[in-house]
Amino acid sequence: MNSIARRMFELVEPIGVIPYWADEPTEAMFALGFDNYWDTYFAGRAAPLGLATAEVVDALFYNFAPGEVGRHIPTVWNITTPEAAITARQAGCATALRRVLGEIVDTSRFEHAAELLIKAATSAPCEGRPMYAALRAIPIPHDVVTQLFHAASLLREHRGDGHVVALMTEGVGGLESHVLLALDMGMPAEKFGRIHHLPATQITTVIDGMRDRGLIGDDRWLSERGRAVKQRVEALTDHLAAPPYDVLSPHELDQLETTLEPLATLLLAAQPW
Template sequence: MFELIEPIATATFSEVANEAFLAVGMRNYWDGYFAGRAAPLGQAPAEVVHAVFYNFADGEVARHIPWVWGKITPEEAIAVRERGSTAALRQRIGDLADSPGLTRAADLATRAAVSAPTEGRVLYAGLRALDTPTEPVARLWHAATLLREHRGDGHNAALVAHGIGGTEAHVLLALSLGMQAAEFGRIHHLPKAQLDAVIDGLRHRGLVDAAGGFTATGRETKDRIEALTDELATPPYDVLSTDELDELIAALEPIAAAAAAAHE
């Protein structure tokens, strides 16, 4: 489900959605990112957004929040994000946007997306408090975003349970992709001393070897976190019967494939 939901939800991080935020006064991509994604939390301070988002380096959130709230309200940001994301998704999937299959996918995905418990799921709970769009493409994007953030909240819980911090999580992801941490896009900009200290901490715990690669314990820890993340992501789909889940998967496959292909 992650592979089917992710290309749909991440239309929100596209240039089309970015331009929608630039048009209302955001200075750059990251202003729009933080305004749109954090908006369901209200005017939460940077410290809270940093905690909820989990994996940004210290100070990165504070470069944008609360500045963005001097230019746009959370309510306005929610509307801009939905409008830009829907336009981006429609552009990416072409004729599928008007297909009966998309409408059915939106209906089933929405049923799943609003069915899970919210306890301990801060960003998911914030999104659940929003009105569900009625237009099918917007509704599908909204449902995919709910499911994505539900999974993300669970992933954060899994990381906390294993004592893995936000920057450490990026290091482990980089290694799982066959990259050195210093080459990974989300953390390569960090000062070398800061990144080296994170890697040294992982090495001290036996998760990273002297060459900067995975140890067996490190790979096992990463795999265990991913398995727990998958397990914690299942509750929304429990509301669907086996036939309905199969139907949802079949309906999402061409949409996700088109969205992913357009993003490449």
């Protein structure tokens, strides 16, 4: 695995997932007229794509069950616009960052970290990276806290585009990727948060298909082959996620890592799970 890409993923991911656990971004989206979390998820994440169809969003997000995206896209755009959703999401996430990180966001080291992360996040080629390319088209925010979130979002979508490629290379479908992750974590697939709400028959069908391909054993846990596939997916994901960091010197990478480490610790501690 690419050690730089993996380490930066560990430090940047806690920033990038703020929209999915903090109250402030959800409240900012609710102020636009939404009344349920999943509408805010799809509106917030799909907004850079503009008025894309459910089929396009489903293809790019990759890992939702059939029909899930269509319950939200395009109806969310009857409530607000993509532009308003982008603004609300950024504002809510910046507010959450300020709450969790406190006075750190006012330091010169934080400002420099945001500058370096933006530098990395805007340096990678867009070819073959649809979600990343869509987010790259959004102007870089002026506010330094919002900049940090925007950079983390760019890097998260860049990595996500590569992860889809890695999964497809190994023939792992979207729902199968959740099963693979859950079992690799030592959790029964049926209890995994992203798919536990699906009908039991649907989850069973996915598991049975993976068992037929030798990815899961008769004990319903990952087989040796399944673990090897998971490892190859992660290794290729890391490899494909490395280019943004090529623009940074070793000294800049050290500075960025040193500054992001305490931020990641605080953000991980604030998560409700």
